[in-house]
Amino acid sequence: MSTKSYGRIHEPLMARIQANRRDPSKAVAFLGQQLCFLERDSVVPPVGTAVEVMITRAVYGKNEFGHPNYRSLQALMIDVIDPERHMLVAIDGFECSGSMCRTTAYGRETDGSRLLTSDDVHPRKLTGESTSAWSDRSRGSMWLTPGRTDIFVADNVNARFGESRPTRPTNVWVQRAEYVEKSGCGVRVAGLTRVEDGDWAKLVRGASGNLQ
Structure with missing residues (x-):
């Protein structure tokens, strides 16, 4: 066999939803200490809640030529799970x-x-x-x-x-x-x-x- x-x-991947400091009308999220942004078509849960999410992609910094710097992680993009x-x-x-x-x-x-x-x-x-x-x-x-x-x-x-x-x-x-x-x-x-x-x-x- x-x-x-x-x-x-x-094990559900849980993110905390918080208000964006730069624009309180928008929400961001955190996985532990890591900053995350919600995908455009994601549900936006209420600030202060914890929700199950998936990590859809990484957002990298840019090098001097404007290309992605894969050694510099700026944020993670996430989507709220919908069965x-x-x-x-x-x-x-x-x-x-x-x-x-x-x-x-x-x-x-x-x-x-x-x-x-x-x-x-x-x-x-x-x-x-x-x-x-x-x-x-x-x-x-x-x-x-x-x-x-x-x-x-x-x-x-x-x-x-x-x-x-x-x-x-x-x-x-x-x-x-x-x-x-x-x-x-x-x-x-x-x-x-x-x-x-x-x-x-x-x-x-x-x-x-x-x-x-």
């Missing part, structure tokens, strides 16, 4: 294994209560089971791409035999509408569930997704 695992036990719009997906982790290969991960929708196994993600057709019944049990599985998140990717393009970097199983958020539109093929990650999963994680102030 395969020992490959998908996802993690889900009607968003799906929690357990993945095996992203990997790029060749210069001509696409960076992908595979996963399945999860409630986050446990790790998923290969049998959960790739259910086998049972003896005597109809194709439609098997398809129903397989619903929720998908191929994913990183989107704009800068999620950790195991770079094994030039890895020697037996020295490949391991992938990082985790949970991510995707847009339900995109999953349906693309029939589960090439669905972009909409947001991360953990600070630790971003390539920018070491730049985050406080480096914690918990309320402090």
Whole structure:
């Protein structure tokens, strides 16, 4: 039996909503000590509340030539979780294994209560089971791409035999509408569930997704 695992036990990423000091009519948020901005199409919760969010992307500083300085993290962009719009997906982790290969991960929708196994993600057709019944049990599985998140990717393009970097199983958020539109093929990650999963994680102030 395969020992490959998908996802993690889900712990909600909670952000504190606060008034913007520069413009009190607008809201900002904090993950620990890290400043965050809400995406334009995000719900804006009341100031003083704590809400579950996803990290959609990093906002970097600029270098002297006006290009992104990936060593300077200015803020994180977040979106408030809406179960009607968003799906929690357990993945095996992203990997790029060749210069001509696409960076992908595979996963399945999860409630986050446990790790998923290969049998959960790739259910086998049972003896005597109809194709439609098997398809129903397989619903929720998908191929994913990183989107704009800068999620950790195991770079094994030039890895020697037996020295490949391991992938990082985790949970991510995707847009339900995109999953349906693309029939589960090439669905972009909409947001991360953990600070630790971003390539920018070491730049985050406080480096914690918990309320402090």
